[in-house]
Amino acid sequence: MPVGKEISTIIFKENKMSKAKLAVCWHCQAPLPNEIGRSTLCNGCHQDVRICRNCRFFDAHSYNECQESQAERVLDKEKATFCDYFSTTSKKSSHSQSKQPNKHKSTSKSDALKAAEALFK
Numbered sequence: 001m002p003v004g005k006e007i008s009t010i011i012f013k014e015n016k017m018s019k020a021k022l023a024v025c026w027h028c029q030a031p032l033p034n035e036i037g038r039s040t041l042c043n044g045c046h047q048d049v050r051i052c053r054n055c056r057f058f059d060a061h062s063y064n065e066c067q068e069s070q071a072e073r074v075l076d077k078e079k080a081t082f083c084d085y086f087s088t089t090s091k092k093s094s095h096s097q098s099k100q101p102n103k104h105k106s107t108s109k110s111d112a113l114k115a116a117e118a119l120f121k
Contacts, residue, residue: 023088026053032088038080052077055086 023032030044032054040049052058057068064073068085 023054023056025049036086036088038082047078048080050080050083050086052081052083054088055083056088057085 024030025032025042025044025047027047028042028045030042032042032049033040036049038050041047042049052065052074055066057066057071058077059065059067063069064071065077066074066085071083071085074081074083
């Protein structure tokens with residue numbers, strides 16, 4: 001990744017009318033359409049919508065930059081994908097952790113052991 005390139009994840013804005021969270025384009029922040037096909041383009045910047053960077057599972061700090069462990073690797077995160085796990089629906093605190101990882105957070109041995117055990121359940 002080039003130095004100085006901004007790491008972005010999908011952003012959710014609150015809809016004041018319904019108090020629901022709307023997914024917005026990672027590139028231009030325009031609201032994403034409800035129905036997203038592989039060739040759907042953003043109304044704001046005319047870029048592909050069905051891309052890793054618009055997916056709720058995108059996380060620049062995860063393995064293959066994806067929190068979904070069963071998803072196939074996608075090299076270009078800014079091009080349309082056939083990924084079966086693509087979703088823009090919000091998930092409670094799924095993006096709050098990936099936006100600004102706390103590098104100074106210390107974990108105890110028991111926390112690390114619990115996390116490792118949770119991987120194999």
